[in-house]
Amino acid sequence: MQSPSSGDRFARADESDARFFSNHVLGEVEAICDRIGILNDGRLVATGTPGALRSDLDLGASIRVEVARVPDDLALEAMDGVESVAIQRSTVVASLADSTAKIEVISELDERTQVLDVVSETTSLERLFNTYTSSGREEPLAAGSGTDVPRMEAGR
Structure with missing residues (x-):
């Protein structure tokens, strides 16, 4: 068809x-x-x-993590597999070189602030x-x- x-x-x-x-x-x-x-x-x-x-x-991935408060000294860019990070109000958007970095980014945020929501965007x-x-x-x-x-x- x-x-x-x-x-x-x-x-x-x-x-x-x-x-x-x-x-x-x-x-x-x-x-x-x-x-x-x-x-x-x-x-x-x-x-x-x-x-x-x-x-x-x-081909990589991106995640949008809504948090209660964005930590002042957030340095996710230094983590392996993280290509870029953008802050949009109370949401952290991370572009990742590969999807395996998702868990590490979420864990890092969860240790530093309250994670309210996570949206994983696929290729x-x-x-x-x-x-x-x-x-x-x-x-x-x-x-x-x-x-x-x-x-x-x-x-x-």
């Missing part, structure tokens, strides 16, 4: 049925699919669940797609099998 406009028709399908479709609306793909294949120039370069594809590349499917299909890559990435996929001519 090319670019379905609604996931409703998939919701009615038997869960054991496999469905294959092509779609450029990546938010819709993630909402409907439990496994994704990414094609680049006719080659299957990656397959897996959205979570597995994110883990394979580990978007669009960023994953762009990384897997970026030019200059010689080999298929991560879980991709590198399987050649037959090209379809328009109108076939």
Whole structure:
């Protein structure tokens, strides 16, 4: 199927049925699919669940931590894996080089102030797609099998 406009028709399908479709609306793909294949120039370069594809590349992450009070001498930037920190009122936003630094940042904040809420933001499917299909890559990435996929001519 090319670019379905609604996931409703998939919701009615038997869960054991496999469905294959092509779609450029990546938010819709993630909402409907439990496994994704990414094609680049006719080659299957990656397959897996959205979570597995994110883990394979580990493009970093960010967290938003709402705290009761932001400590005056907060020095999260000095921690391994922390790329940058921004303070927005009572929220600490940390951009991380890899997702493993999340726990350390949250623990550090929890030792110094009361943590009220934590929101973990994952790499978007669009960023994953762009990384897997970026030019200059010689080999298929991560879980991709590198399987050649037959090209379809328009109108076939």
